[in-house]
Amino acid sequence: MSNQRRRPLRDNSLSIVFGLLLLVTLAAQAVSGAALYNEQARTAGLQEISFARYLSSSQFAVDVAENWQSEYLQFTLYILLTVWLIQRGSSESKKPGESGRESDEKQHVGPFALPDSPRWARAGGWRTAVYSHSLVSVMAVIFLLSWAAQAVAGRVANNQDRMRNLLPPEGLASYIGSADFWSRTLQNWQSELLAIASMAVFAIYLRERGSPESKLVGAPHVETSSDD
Amino acid sequence: MRHQVMTRRVHAPIAAGLLALVALSACASPEADGVAAAATRFAAFSATAPDKACLLLAPGTRRELEDSSKSRCGKALPEQKLPGSARITAVDVAGDSARVVTASQTLFLARFDAGWKVTAAGCKQVTADDAKPYTCLVKGS
Numbered sequence: 449m450s451n452q453r454r455r456p457l458r459d460n461s462l463s464i465v466f467g468l469l470l471l472v473t474l475a476a477q478a479v480s481g482a483a484l485y486n487e488q489a490r491t492a493g494l495q496e497i498s499f500a501r502y503l504s505s506s507q508f509a510v511d512v513a514e515n516w517q518s519e520y521l522q523f524t525l526y527i528l529l530t531v532w533l534i535q536r537g538s539s540e541s542k543k544p545g546e547s548g549r550e551s552d553e554k555q556h557v558g559p560f561a562l563p564d565s566p567r568w569a570r571a572g573g574w575r576t577a578v579y580s581h582s583l584v585s586v587m588a589v590i591f592l593l594s595w596a597a598q599a600v601a602g603r604v605a606n607n608q609d610r611m612r613n614l615l616p617p618e619g620l621a622s623y624i625g626s627a628d629f630w631s632r633t634l635q636n637w638q639s640e641l642l643a644i645a646s647m648a649v650f651a652i653y654l655r656e657r658g659s660p661e662s663k664l665v666g667a668p669h670v671e672t673s674s675d676d
Numbered sequence: 677m678r679h680q681v682m683t684r685r686v687h688a689p690i691a692a693g694l695l696a697l698v699a700l701s702a703c704a705s706p707e708a709d710g711v712a713a714a715a716t717r718f719a720a721f722s723a724t725a726p727d728k729a730c731l732l733l734a735p736g737t738r739r740e741l742e743d744s745s746k747s748r749c750g751k752a753l754p755e756q757k758l759p760g761s762a763r764i765t766a767v768d769v770a771g772d773s774a775r776v777v778t779a780s781q782t783l784f785l786a787r788f789d790a791g792w793k794v795t796a797a798g799c800k801q802v803t804a805d806d807a808k809p810y811t812c813l814v815k816g817s
Contacts, residue, residue, distance in 0.1 A: 493736025607770035614809035
């Protein structure tokens with residue numbers, strides 16, 4: 449640890465800024481979503497709703513959840529697949545030959561733990577096993593919850609539209625097999641996978657000076673990781 | 677009476693609560709009772725007190741009825757020969773839309789500030805294809 453003074457705002461600026469951006473864009477999404485909802489209600493000769501009511505609507509919930517699930521799926525897959533898969537020349541990849549779970553010594557677990565390693569990394573047994581997969585586990589659980597939320601809220605939102613159009617409502621099982629559910633799901637998945645694939649490849653040849661997501665500007669294209 | 681209610685009430689702060697909120701959206705609510713009551717009143721009034729039944733029609737549906745029949749709602753409604761009251765077999769509520777299935781007809785309703793209003797009545801499902809809408813004696817444009 450450097451002897452720089454701890455400054456909470458500066459030391460956590462990345463999380464704070466992204467947290468604030470999340471709130472701003474979520475609020476903006478809610479405002480535009482409410483406007484769209486009411487525009488459609490006017491067109492259909494139906495009741496417009498208040499902003500507060502829109503916030504508690506299934507329309508808003510499904511629009512949020514369908515994006516959240518795909519983001520967490522993206523990171524779950526990325527974290528997991530980069531254990532084994534390599535992209536030669538990319539700063540996003542381990543070096544060729546290093547794929548796999550790696551040794552306890554390299555991972556600083558059990559007897560190889562450092563003095564300031566997390567307690568469960570040092571503990572060994574099931575604790576270390578659980579802690580060794582805690583990041584993907586949490587991401588995967590949030591993905592599954594978000595996806596389930598998308599299904600539940602999406603069914604209500606879709607049924608509202610269906611009954612407006614004099615169609616019978618669908619049950620949850622039927623909705624999960626429906627075009628609406630899979631269209632919402634897959635349009636998000638494909639965009640997340642595109643972002644990951646392009647990032648892995650762009651990072652071979654392109655640079656952003658000073659960003660830890662990039663190789664050093666002068667690093668050769670063949671260098672796979674800029675960690676050393 | 678089967679109440680298959682899908683409400684959209686959520687009771688927690690945005691961010692972290694959203695997922696839990698959505699998960700709660702399948703909980704039962706008293707909304708189905710309000711929907712059933714509106715449908716029952718409409719079905720009862722449509723034959724005996726059409727002017728009262730007209731007050732339970734959604735504005736767009738009432739306008740369409742008057743435009744297509746070229747007469748006022750209270751006169752046009754009995755001419756549609758809607759089925760009267762019958763036992764309710766299912767109520768479905770999703771957000772601001774609802775469907776009430778009775779032994780003699782299906783009604784569709786929408787939520788307004790003044791309560792649930794009938795958007796379509798005298799509806800029957802003429803095909804097993806759920807992508808095809810009900811055909812209705814009274815409906816909006």
